Amino acid sequence: MARSCGLRVGPRRFELVVLDGNAKKHRIIGYMAGELPRDGEDPTAAAADVLREAAKQHNIPKDNVGLAIDTGLAAFRTLKMPFADKAKIEQVIKFEVESLLPQWNIDDIVVDFQTLEATSDASELLITAVQKQDLKKVLELCEKAGIEPQEAELETTAMVNAALTANICTVDNAQILAHIGEQSTSVVVMDGGKVREMRAIHIGALTHEMPAAAAAAAAEGEEPAQAEKESPAEPEVALDPAEVQHRIEQAIKRIRRELGRTISAVRTAHPIDSIYVCGLEVSGLQGSSIIDVPIKVLDVFEKDSGQPASGVGQLVVAYGAALRQLGGGVLKPSLRREELRFTGTFERIELPLAVVCLLVVTLLGVWNIFLFKESSWVDANIGVWRDNARVALIGDLKNGRPGIVQYPEDEFTKYINNLNADLDRNKYEQMVRLKAMLTAEIKKLEKELGQDTEITQPQSALTGMVLVLDQLDKEGTENGRPSLRSITADYDYGKGTKPDTVRVSFATTIFAQDSSAATQYFETFEKDLRAQPWCVSVESKSSDTIEGGKGIYVPNAVVVVDVAKAPPSKVTQ
Numbered sequence: 211m212a213r214s215c216g217l218r219v220g221p222r223r224f225e226l227v228v229l230d231g232n233a234k235k236h237r238i239i240g241y242m243a244g245e246l247p248r249d250g251e252d253p254t255a256a257a258a259d260v261l262r263e264a265a266k267q268h269n270i271p272k273d274n275v276g277l278a279i280d281t282g283l284a285a286f287r288t289l290k291m292p293f294a295d296k297a298k299i300e301q302v303i304k305f306e307v308e309s310l311l312p313q314w315n316i317d318d319i320v321v322d323f324q325t326l327e328a329t330s331d332a333s334e335l336l337i338t339a340v341q342k343q344d345l346k347k348v349l350e351l352c353e354k355a356g357i358e359p360q361e362a363e364l365e366t367t368a369m370v371n372a373a374l375t376a377n378i379c380t381v382d383n384a385q386i387l388a389h390i391g392e393q394s395t396s397v398v399v400m401d402g403g404k405v406r407e408m409r410a411i412h413i414g415a416l417t418h419e420m421p422a423a424a425a426a427a428a429a430e431g432e433e434p435a436q437a438e439k440e441s442p443a444e445p446e447v448a449l450d451p452a453e454v455q456h457r458i459e460q461a462i463k464r465i466r467r468e469l470g471r472t473i474s475a476v477r478t479a480h481p482i483d484s485i486y487v488c489g490l491e492v493s494g495l496q497g498s499s500i501i502d503v504p505i506k507v508l509d510v511f512e513k514d515s516g517q518p519a520s521g522v523g524q525l526v527v528a529y530g531a532a533l534r535q536l537g538g539g540v541l542k543p544s545l546r547r548e549e550l551r552f553t554g555t556f557e558r559i560e561l562p563l564a565v566v567c568l569l570v571v572t573l574l575g576v577w578n579i580f581l582f583k584e585s586s587w588v589d590a591n592i593g594v595w596r597d598n599a600r601v602a603l604i605g606d607l608k609n610g611r612p613g614i615v616q617y618p619e620d621e622f623t624k625y626i627n628n629l630n631a632d633l634d635r636n637k638y639e640q641m642v643r644l645k646a647m648l649t650a651e652i653k654k655l656e657k658e659l660g661q662d663t664e665i666t667q668p669q670s671a672l673t674g675m676v677l678v679l680d681q682l683d684k685e686g687t688e689n690g691r692p693s694l695r696s697i698t699a700d701y702d703y704g705k706g707t708k709p710d711t712v713r714v715s716f717a718t719t720i721f722a723q724d725s726s727a728a729t730q731y732f733e734t735f736e737k738d739l740r741a742q743p744w745c746v747s748v749e750s751k752s753s754d755t756i757e758g759g760k761g762i763y764v765p766n767a768v769v770v771v772d773v774a775k776a777p778p779s780k781v782t783q
Contacts, residue, residue, distance in 0.1 A: 213239075215270040216532025217261075217357065218278040218365065219348050222246060222392040222416055223490075224261060227528040228268055233375075233538030238516030240268035243524050254351060261355035270357070276531035277352065277359035278368040279545070281410045282394030283344045285311060287337040288326070294333040299323065307337050318342055322543050324367075324405060336408060338364060340545055360535065362545040365389050365396045366408045368530030369488065369508070371539030375530075376510035379403050384480040386472060387508060389527055390489035392416040395465055401478040405541070411468045415490035418457030462494055470500050488526035592637040599641065600626050615648075622647050671699035674712030674771040681739055682718075690722040690731035690761070702770075711746055714769045721761040728761040729753065739769060746770040 212232060218225045228240035242264050247256035265272065287310045291299060303323055308316040319339045327334040345362065352359055369389050373379050379387075379400040389396040393414040399407040473482055486508035487496055498505050508526055511517035517525070533539055604626055605613030615622075625632070625647070629640050675697065682692055697716035704710040722728035732753065739745050749768040756763050 212274075212536060213271040214274045214276065214532045214535035215265075215268075215272075216276050216278065216368070216528040216530065216535065217270075217352070217359065218368070218528045218531065219246075219261075219351065220280050220392050221282075222248065222419075224264070225525055225528040226264060226268065226270065227525050227532045228270055229529075229532045229536060231536070233533065233536045236515075236533075236536060238511070238529075240270070241516075241518060241525055241528075242268060243521070255354065258351055258354035261352065261357065265355060265357055272357055273360075274535050275352075275357055275359045276368075276535040277348065277362040278365050278527045278531045279340075279345065279348050279362060280391055280394060281365045281389070281396035281408075282391065282412055282414075283340055284364055284410060285314075285339045286408045286410070287311070287339070289323075289335045289337050291333050291335060293331065294325075294328040299333070299335070303335075303337070307339065310337070311339055314339065314341060320345060320545050322545055324541060324543070326405065336405065338408070338543070338545075340364075345545055359546075361543075363531065363534070363541075363543040364545070365391065365527045366398050367541045367543045368527045368534070369396065370398055370400070370405060370530070371534055371541055372510040372526050372530035373400070373486065373508060374403065374540050375533055375538055376512075378486060378508070378510065382480065384478040384482045386469065386482060386485045386503075388469065388485060388487045388489075390415050390465070390487060390492055390495075392490070395468070395489075397469070397472055399472065399476050399478065399482075401480055406478060407472075407476060409472070411465060413461050413464045413468070415461070415492050417461045418454055462492055465492070465495070466500055473501050473503055488523040490524060491521075589637060592641075596629065596637050596641055599644070600629065603644070619651060622651065668701055668703075669710045669712050669773040671701050671712050673773050673776065674714050675699040677742075677744060677771055677773070677776055678714045678716070678739070678769050681742065682735060685731060685735050685738070690720045690728050692731075693719045693721065695719060695763075709772055709774065712771045712773055714771060716767055717763075717765050718767065719756060719761060719763045721756075723760070725755045725759055725762050732762065732764060744772050744774075744776040746772050 213228065213230050216227045216229070223243065223245050225243040226241065227238060229236045230239045231237055244260065244264065246260060247253055250256050287307065289306060289310065291302075291306070293299070304316055304321050307321055311319065319341050322338040322340075324336045324338070325333055326336050349359065349362070366387075366389070369387050370379075373385075373387055379385055381403045384399070384401040384406075387396075387398040387400060391414045393412070393416060395411040395414055397407075397409045397411060398405060469485060473485075476482070482503055485500065485503055485505045487505055488508035496505055496507055507523055509522055510526055510529060511522055530539065534542070601611065601613075603613050603615045604618060604623060605611050626644065632640055632643075635643060679697075685692075695717040697714070699712055699714045702711045702713050720728040720732050722731060732750075736748050736750065739748050747770045749770075750764060751766050753762040753764045755761075
């Protein structure tokens with residue numbers, strides 16, 4: 211079964227879900243939610259260590275990971291285009307959206323889009339823009355943790371894919387989906403099972419822990435990055451519990467107020483029947499209502515599918531990212547779309563590219579001229595060599611010059627006299643052909659004279675015997691003294707793939723201080739025999755101790771020798 215992992219990385223926390231199965235039928239085999247360190251000398255390295263340990267603990271498939279990032283990093287816009295072709299949209303999307311995002315440099319952002327409505331000649335798009343540096347920080351964190359996400363998306367799209375898979379958003383109703391993060395809340399308006407609007411509320415469940423300047427800016431609806439630029443960083447101080455509680459209450463009120471504004475401002479074909487909330491739990495939100503619209507928990511998990519008994523809301527986004535890696539989900543966002551460029555990119559490089567191509571063609575033409583002249587010179591010189599070789603082989607009768615080939619075959623003489631008629635071969639190949647014909651003629655004559663080297667001679671039984679006796683002599687007389695009683699050598703003709711061999715049989719007496727020393731002497735002799743390249747096998751039956759115990763008697767030892775593998779010096783002995 212296929213496995214995938216969905217990973218959500220926020221400013222303070224992370225969640226991961228590991229799925230096993232396919233898009234329609236799958237099961238959760240691992241999940242985890244935890245905090246990312248923000249203190250210490252290197253918070254990024256500490257956070258990478260936490261993610262690495264989580265990935266190792268749950269054995270995530272590192273080659274199939276989907277990443278969801280904080281929606282608070284993105285900006286959303288709507289745009290109408292006079293065509294619906296996706297390829298054309300991708301060509302002009304950055305150019306068209308540049309005027310809608312004056313706060314950012316268009317070269318420093320990644321732009322993605324979702325089609326809200328489309329006809330044959332027009333389309334309405336929901337534009338998503340994220341700064342490259344913000345996306346790069348999250349990707350570098352994952353890379354340091356040993357995780358390489360195949361794709362990156364926002365919390366909003368992952369949440370929508372999870373909800374659509376669970377059939378929460380149907381064609382006959384409208385809903386609002388909300389994911390409460392640490393410092394921002396993602397809001398998606400669904401109408402008839404389709405995305406109608408996306409936005410980010412810069413207030414989250416942990417906003418009360420933000421520095422005072424950033425918290426004030428969030429309360430006013432400003433971008434956090436803009437607030438950090440305008441206000442100097444202040445050291446964090448411990449807050450009074452009453453102040454913390456006050457901030458939490460203000461954050462909840464702000465979230466409720468923004469959700470109420472969304473309900474009032476949005477225009478949907480169906481009435482909004484529910485608000486589904488996931489992410490971090492906020493007291494006083496789930497189970498209540500806003501403008502008579504009930505707030506419910508977004509539970510997208512099937513019964514007994516491996517989900518935790520509590521806290522399922524915080525895993526929804528990670529589940530949606532993992533589901534997409536299995537091929538599920540309706541939305542297919544892509545924040546790692548570095549292939550998008552301005553429409554005029556090719557036009558800007560068209561002239562330099564044409565000049566480079568012209569120079570390359572000119573260089574190839576000049577090179578071809580040089581190669582042609584060189585090949586002509588080589589062919590002419592080979593022609594002289596070929597003609598001289600022809601004269602040297604068969605001679606020049608007109609000038610009284612004999613050839614070195616006596617009584618050549620008619621076929622050889624006919625070919626060498628008509629070399630220019632061999633149009634299928636160049637001059638070098640004609641010389642190779644002459645050499646092959648000479649080699650064939652030489653082999654033919656060798657066979658007629660009985661000098662055919664391909665016919666092997668029988669192996670010498672005497673040489674095989676000498677090889678064995680020479681090895682026996684090398685053992686020396688320090689530990690024992692051999693005495694041959696009998697020895698025979700027979701030539702065995704090989705059959706099939708079995709080579710010719712010589713079978714040496716002998717009986718010997720080994721004299722030594724005692725039978726043990728004699729036995730050791732003979733075993734060493736057998737071991738050295740087997741180490742020789744020409745030794746095929748060694749066979750010996752049990753030995754007998756001679757009278758007095760001063761040695762052993764070996765009645766029948768057999769050594770099979772392949773004389774062809776013996777060194778030349780041994781064969782000639």
